[in-house]
Amino acid sequence: MTDTQIEEILRKGPQPAPPVWLLKQLQSEITLAQPGWRAAERPARKRTLRRWLPALAFGLFLLSCLVIVGVQANLVGELKQQNQQLRAAGGELEQLRNQQARHNALEAEREELERLRQESDEVVRLRAEIGQLRGELGDLERLRSENEHLKAAFRRARASAPAVMTAAPAPPPKDEAEACVNNLKQVGLAIRTWALDNQDRYPTDIISCSNELSTVNVLICPGDSGKQQFKNIFWGQFRPEMVSYELSLSGKDESATPEHIIARCPIHQNVLFSDGSVKRGPGNPVPQRSGATNNSP
């Protein structure tokens, strides 16, 4: 059996007849809706919407894509712009680095110049000092020559009147004698202070009173030119033979014998007693001052 035969047979398929009552029944059940545009319009709208829904969805999708593409393009543009700015900033950075290097070099040169200027000022100052020293050297030469002249004059005068010169030796300067008295007073005060701390016993050597004496300078008589070199040394280096004064320290309690001599200046003849008083030498009178007491410590 061929397809055509099959189709032919099928087209003549059974057509069962409906029951006779069906037509009337169907006609009696007709329920038509009242005519009105709203009832028909609403489904038409729905159909229109349904018909256009795929297109609307696709359009919406396309619009979304366009928006996304637009946003991305905008972002890409911004990124490109930032990239260009950063590149430009990179170029400026290189330029700034060069400028900084130049600035550092100039700063170094400026410091070098400043140093040279200071050295130049120092040189100028030293030159001025050299000039001053040269001037002083000239004065010194002049004083030396004057001194030579005076010495020559003195020798001539001495040759002409030797007796006068030997009979009247020049007394030491009064300031030195006064300073010597002050030194002895300070020494006496230091010894008495030391004695107060040591059951009224006096020290056996003056070095023991280093805590009571402010400096070794008071142990050097200003008139003792041979020991002036010890004036500025420290207590640790100071030795008893460096003292200008002749000391007589027994290590005993001397409060009962105030006339006992503790120290004596061989140059000014000033004498320090155990009670702290100082007797001036013959060429060292008491200075005339109002309210001043003689020989008091």
Next chain:
Amino acid sequence: MMLLKDEAAELCGRAQNGDFAAASELIALFYQRIFAYLRRLCPNEEDAADLTQRTFSKAWSSLGSFAGRSSFSTWLHGIAYHVYLDWRRSANPAQAQSEEWWRSRAADEPGPDEDAAAREAAEQLYAWVEQLEDGQKQVVHLHYYGDLSLSETAEALGIATSTVKYRLREALEVLRNKAARGTLATERRRL
């Protein structure tokens, strides 16, 4: 057929405007075809008549939404098909027409040649149609029995025309194979 379409379209337009006479005429035009379609699917006449009533009832209630894109006949067959599906799902799932009924139908309406062999072949063919898959059976019913075109069948079933063609081809192939096997068996019986 064209005249019928035009007449149906005009009657439908009038019925949409509330013309009962037009609706009555529409029923007279189509109720036999719809009943026949449903009767071929349903096991008894009562069910077919009931489904025909439901089909027209739905048609009247949905008449406002009929826009005329398809013919009224197609639209009505589509409604009938869905009414049948609903009914089959709810009441009589997978209950098919009996072979005896088809044989009786073929006997009632014999083939053009009045040949007993041809009648027998038709009976057998109708019975084989009922054994087809549901999709194939529906397109055979609507296209061949119901005399709908391919596009109308596709529209009534809500599928593509190409699908209808494909199902028809498959159905014909199945029927051809069965017919070949049936012929061979008959020859053997004769021998």
